[in-house]
Amino acid sequence: MDDLITEAWDARDVILGGLLQTLSISALAIVLGTLLGVLVGVALVYGAWPLRLAARAYADVMRGTPVLVLVLAAFYMPAVLGLHLQPFAAGVLALTLFCGAHIGELIRGALGSIPRGQTEAAKAVGLTFFGVLAHVLLPQALRSLLPPWINTCVEMVKASTLLSVIGVGELLLRTQEIIGRNFMTLQFYLLVGALYLVVNFAIEQAGKALERRVAFR
Amino acid sequence: MPSAETSAPARPLLAIRGLRKSFGATEILKGVDLDVRQGEVVSIIGSSGSGKTTLLRCVNLLEEFQGGEVLLDGEPVGYREQAGRRLRLKDRDLARQRAQTGMVFQSFNLFPHLSAAGNVMLGLRKVKGMGKAEARAVAERWLARVGLAERADHAPSQLSGGQQQRVAIARALAMEPKLVLLDEITSALDPELVGEVLATVKALAGEGATLLLVTHEMRFARDVSNTVVFMEKGLVAERGPPGDLFGNPRHPRLIEFLRGTRDH
Numbered sequence: 001m002d003d004l005i006t007e008a009w010d011a012r013d014v015i016l017g018g019l020l021q022t023l024s025i026s027a028l029a030i031v032l033g034t035l036l037g038v039l040v041g042v043a044l045v046y047g048a049w050p051l052r053l054a055a056r057a058y059a060d061v062m063r064g065t066p067v068l069v070l071v072l073a074a075f076y077m078p079a080v081l082g083l084h085l086q087p088f089a090a091g092v093l094a095l096t097l098f099c100g101a102h103i104g105e106l107i108r109g110a111l112g113s114i115p116r117g118q119t120e121a122a123k124a125v126g127l128t129f130f131g132v133l134a135h136v137l138l139p140q141a142l143r144s145l146l147p148p149w150i151n152t153c154v155e156m157v158k159a160s161t162l163l164s165v166i167g168v169g170e171l172l173l174r175t176q177e178i179i180g181r182n183f184m185t186l187q188f189y190l191l192v193g194a195l196y197l198v199v200n201f202a203i204e205q206a207g208k209a210l211e212r213r214v215a216f217r
Numbered sequence: 218m219p220s221a222e223t224s225a226p227a228r229p230l231l232a233i234r235g236l237r238k239s240f241g242a243t244e245i246l247k248g249v250d251l252d253v254r255q256g257e258v259v260s261i262i263g264s265s266g267s268g269k270t271t272l273l274r275c276v277n278l279l280e281e282f283q284g285g286e287v288l289l290d291g292e293p294v295g296y297r298e299q300a301g302r303r304l305r306l307k308d309r310d311l312a313r314q315r316a317q318t319g320m321v322f323q324s325f326n327l328f329p330h331l332s333a334a335g336n337v338m339l340g341l342r343k344v345k346g347m348g349k350a351e352a353r354a355v356a357e358r359w360l361a362r363v364g365l366a367e368r369a370d371h372a373p374s375q376l377s378g379g380q381q382q383r384v385a386i387a388r389a390l391a392m393e394p395k396l397v398l399l400d401e402i403t404s405a406l407d408p409e410l411v412g413e414v415l416a417t418v419k420a421l422a423g424e425g426a427t428l429l430l431v432t433h434e435m436r437f438a439r440d441v442s443n444t445v446v447f448m449e450k451g452l453v454a455e456r457g458p459p460g461d462l463f464g465n466p467r468h469p470r471l472i473e474f475l476r477g478t479r480d481h
């Protein structure tokens with residue numbers, strides 16, 4: 001136990017750096033993926049058919065592909081086209097595309113469950129399509145979306161570990177490097193597992209607090 | 218709102234001419250003509266399926282229609298002519314025209330994520346571009362007029378059906394529309410809540426608001442309207458002052474209809 005504390009203390013900068021990397025990858029993927037997801041969801045529900053078809057194809061392909069494959073594809077495929085993405089950028093791109101497809105489906109479901117009368121009442125007040133969307137439909141959709149969205153956030157944190165295969169120095173890769181030096185395999189995997197647990201637990205608690213705040217009274 | 222006495226323009230505020238509307242192969246409106254003058258209260262009665270609600274929805278551009286025209290204050294709504302072709306207006310123009318008419322729905326359709334005041338303020342802020350404080354003041358004034366000053370910060374789910382419908386009336390009226398459309402606004406209410414909503418509408422009518430309403434409340438139609446219109450199978454079958462229509466109905470279907478409504 002003393003060994004673990006000493007070793008962990010010595011490696012604290014590495015671990016903290018990995019943790020920060022994991023958090024920034026996840027945050028970027030969640031924010032960008034959510035923005036993308038809103039566009040995809042709106043396209044799926046209200047888009048003219050070519051747009052709807054494109055959004056549908058995108059969502060189905062992304063959701064049907066393992067995230068690891070997406071990560072590898074985002075890293076190696078742009079190179080074929082002469083575009084060189086850094087591992088970090090490629091990884092964030094892969095997770096964003098994956099996240100966007102999932103959130104897009106969530107938004108589609110949430111928008112579809114809002115009664116038609118809401119749109120009609122909003123139109124009757126004189127709002128344009130985008131006004132209806134921004135002030136009436138999305139605020140309602142986002143509320144019912146919150147629990148599955150939190151779930152997706154947690155999934156993104158876990159999926160960020162896959163970026164270790166393309167050499168992004170996130171928490172898991174950094175931990176593996178430490179283990180490579182001190183061979184304290186079990187101890188450090190337990191430690192890093194606990195760190196992921198803390199992050200995800202914090203996200204879930206923040207989500208619950210947010211849910212309470214925005215719930216319909 | 219100007220009353221019927223102070224301004225009596227020659228042309229009607231709302232003119233519906235030969236309005237035709239089909240859902241697929243089923244023709245719902247078969248050439249409806251109807252005028253509503255400024256300050257007038259017109260009630261549409263008729264059995265379900267006669268096209269009453271569809272007519273209101275066409276006026277507020279919630280439905281497209283295939284023939285005829287609807288003129289609000291002389292302006293054709295919903296469509297424009299270009300090189301002899303009839304084209305649906307763009308979203309922005311439709312929105313601008315819809316803002317000139319208010320609509321109150323059978324099922325209230327309040328926005329559940331906003332308070333009572335928030336419901337009234339949304340259009341004031343996002344359509345009329347009012348500042349927050351001004352919109353709030355207008356909303357409070359209208360909520361007070363429908364007797365809900367104390368409920369401004371309540372969520373729709375905390376209000377009774379009758380209260381929700383009165384908020385919906387305030388939401389429509391606060392926009393100062395030229396014309397207010399009321400679509401069976403008491404049909405979804407418990408019987409004991411109908412009175413408060415009808416009293417609110419009656420007060421508005423007394424203040425000179427121009428109302429076009431669809432109702433199943435025959436007593437109310439008789440009390441509040443200047444003109445009653447009986448629709449049957451997608452056409453206006455009879456129209457006239459409430460005294461004539463209820464007291465001396467001529468159309469055989471109207472006689473039958475009125476006998477049916479008296480039974481319950």
